[in-house]
Amino acid sequence: MEMKKSGNKLNLRTPIVIASGPGGFGEYFEIPTIDWALVGAYTLKTVTLNRKIGNKPPRIYAKDGYVINRIGLENPGFEGFKALMEERGLEEVISHVPVILSVGGDTFDEYVELTRLLKPYLNRFIAIEYNFSCPNVQHGGLSIVSDKNEWRRLLQVVRKETDSFIIAKLGIEGGFIEQMAEVAASEGWNGVTVINTIRGLMIDGENRVVLGGLSGPNLFPIALRAVYEVRKRLPDIYIIASGGVYTPDDAKLMIEFGADAVSIGSALFKNESVLNEIGKSLQGIQNT
Amino acid sequence: MEMKKSGNKLNLRTPIVIASGPGGFGEYFEIPTIDWALVGAYTLKTVTLNRKIGNKPPRIYAKDGYVINRIGLENPGFEGFKALMEERGLEEVISHVPVILSVGGDTFDEYVELTRLLKPYLNRFIAIEYNFSCPNVQHGGLSIVSDKNEWRRLLQVVRKETDSFIIAKLGIEGGFIEQMAEVAASEGWNGVTVINTIRGLMIDGENRVVLGGLSGPNLFPIALRAVYEVRKRLPDIYIIASGGVYTPDDAKLMIEFGADAVSIGSALFKNESVLNEIGKSLQGIQNT
Amino acid sequence: MVSSSIRQFDGSSEKKTKYNVFELSKREIMEITVDTFLITFEEKIDFSPGQFCMVDVNDFGLTRKPFTLGSDAEGRIMISVKIVGAGTEYIVKTQNKLNILAPLGRGFLPPNKNGAIIVAPSCLAEGLELSRYFDVPLFVASRTNLNDDIVQHYGLNYIIGDYDYIYLLEKLKFSNFEWFFVSGSKKMEEITTKHLSAEGIKEVFVSLNEYMACGIGACKGCAVETTSGIKHVCQDGPVFRGDEIWR
């Protein structure tokens, strides 16, 4: 796998990326109809320091233009992930499609420790996306960005720890996303992924309350605006647009308004053929 | 107009409020089919210190479950508003339905000056809602909440200036809304309105870019969650729920998850009869 | 309420109408063109020519939708509707009663001189109303063929296509018309204004299209830039002098 990186460019073969979470740890690689030559990169599900078993069911539901999920970051933790990297499956994915690693944490220290532990493995990944929208125990269930000083310190420490292409995944809650992107840029981060899910509350088909994050079509105009606002202020940062991209037109608008690459998440649940469709339509757009 | 206020309760006749903006300066009072006995309060369009002529067209558009608007706070300013208060029209509204005044500003000083100028008139209004989601020139187009220290100082100054029932209208951008609500509560504010529009970007039917705030049905699960999160932390604050309320069921859910009253904005554009419908269905719910 | 600003053009109606909500039952639908229909309702509503209504489209739109008003010889309400999206399709096809808010905006009172009305098929109801009410000639400017029945029924003068439209304007400016009222697409209104005013005909009145949410002056959404600043189509219009909008 060739891995050109120059400044804040990832040089993907197509500017389309599988989102962290919906794509799991490479499971979509088992669907033979996806043309991987059309996929720029595969972002793995967020890995945390310790294994997380995730939330109790119900975990996901969809209606009225949005998906809600409260998976609770179920993931094998660093140790489990290390084992996973040694398995044939993930190796095969990495050898066929560039992979972005996603890392998350509950606390400042967890992010830092995980970054250190991952160091020997980072060269397998074209970029590391830091998910700054995980619920954070220290901040009463809110994410690490709620203490802006601590968050800036974290950005500094991580930047010092690695020379990988690092991307901050930002939500629209907890601060103005363009200000947060400016902070990340000023600390030398290479890119931002905008946006993450927005917190919502839904009553599911069995009348149960689901407190989770919203994704899907309803996010699109919000994510598009966020991309626009970040690009307006930061001409050089690498932007992955995430939120409600379902069609080639959605993807093109994201790029028109400033995205370098476009992330596909919930649309996979409708039909993974969206990757081929969007990939094909964006093939012309080079050097992203 | 009787005006009972006890602590953080407004004692509305029904827990339904016309939202600031969509309701203008009382224009809906001219539609004879609205049963005003079913409406708890009418929030006026946000008034700023100086007259604003608003943004260039296009200003509003609707599709796919949301309305986008970039009215740009068109309003007559303090002087124009004073004249308006002397007009028969607004007096008639005030004499038939409790009115909430909405005030906004571009800067710290504007909010403060406007508050002082309005003092002699505040007794006409059952509450004053401070719109903290206005684009703010000092913060590069972002709202006053983007500098949390300045914003807290503003809350303190306003609280000192008036013993009116004061409500902070908060959006989900610029900070975690429950943290912002906690700040308002800790500074002695009586209530919060959650949420305001979320920034979005839409291409209208004539292929023009509309940068505005999203309202309408798509906001509902987000606003419901915000109400839930604020109530969880602040059992005593008065909460007006705003965002995507279109049906009696929507309104009831808002109340079930913690709202004292429910605000109706964009739904008026579909049909103002929503006021009667929701008003009737909430009539049982007293002492809000 | 903020009082509406004073009307810019002479002879305009200053009558302040009271709004009301009506439930309309369809009486008859006539095809005007392949995608545009003239709908007559059973009900009668008091309105001034030039005013409009906002139609609730149920689940097919988040706002009521604006249509200029007309009436048949007996005073029954008529609107003409071009299908351009989900809301207009609903209006044309539904068997349900339609919930409307009306009459909105200001009526149009033409100058006391010779004038003519030009409308697109989508504004035929309004055109017929003005033509009958003020006894002035009506021209229909269409892109596609008009249905024969409607042409016969109303004895319509019409032209088809852009080329013929320019030709019509050329002809009209040599007639003794001193004012024109134009209602159709933004493009058509702009072209007509510019074309005629270049020939010295300044009194071109246009019925503007801006996105409407409330229709009653509350939301400030329907703003339009005029030579005398921002105006609101639903309150100050929908009829404006063309040269207030385009120079």
Place this chain on the structure above:
Amino acid sequence: MVSSSIRQFDGSSEKKTKYNVFELSKREIMEITVDTFLITFEEKIDFSPGQFCMVDVNDFGLTRKPFTLGSDAEGRIMISVKIVGAGTEYIVKTQNKLNILAPLGRGFLPPNKNGAIIVAPSCLAEGLELSRYFDVPLFVASRTNLNDDIVQHYGLNYIIGDYDYIYLLEKLKFSNFEWFFVSGSKKMEEITTKHLSAEGIKEVFVSLNEYMACGIGACKGCAVETTSGIKHVCQDGPVFRGDEIWR
């Protein structure tokens, strides 16, 4: 990929199937009950009894929708679908080809003893498949009347109503069945598990319903709490031992 955990109950199939995407053309639809239909497609797909597919419902849902698989005597794919919302209505009514991902989950391999299959009408396709494949009796438990044609065509044993269902369970536990497979609503599966296990019949297998988004183990959405921790219905199931879920 995270490897799927080991199957909990004896005799289960460990065969790891390869997914694929298929476009299915409808061949025949039979009414099972007033709101439930058995759809046979032209195509044949290799799958194990107990596995399911995810059906793309076009504009009528944001996720593909899961249905257990069956096949007719010639091996043509069959699914049974109860209309409960927009997606299932689309599946039943559309004339378009259906895009599916299949076969998903693990097949069910029953213990090598006497057993019986109980399904709701919505899971008839699966029930017919298991019954034929393993040569075990099938009982259909419905709330509403079954269509006579389908009863005759498949020679169905069925009962109608909750009262008769409990009566059926009472009867079955005195037969010589040592295991049961139940597929229907969550409630029905829970009641059956509890009822039979109270009588000492522990080998009750249920095909679980959890909301599915990906169907392939990626999203972790279909989690279910079992006695041995969180499992994922699309990977570890959909068939589980009832007493893993309910005590």
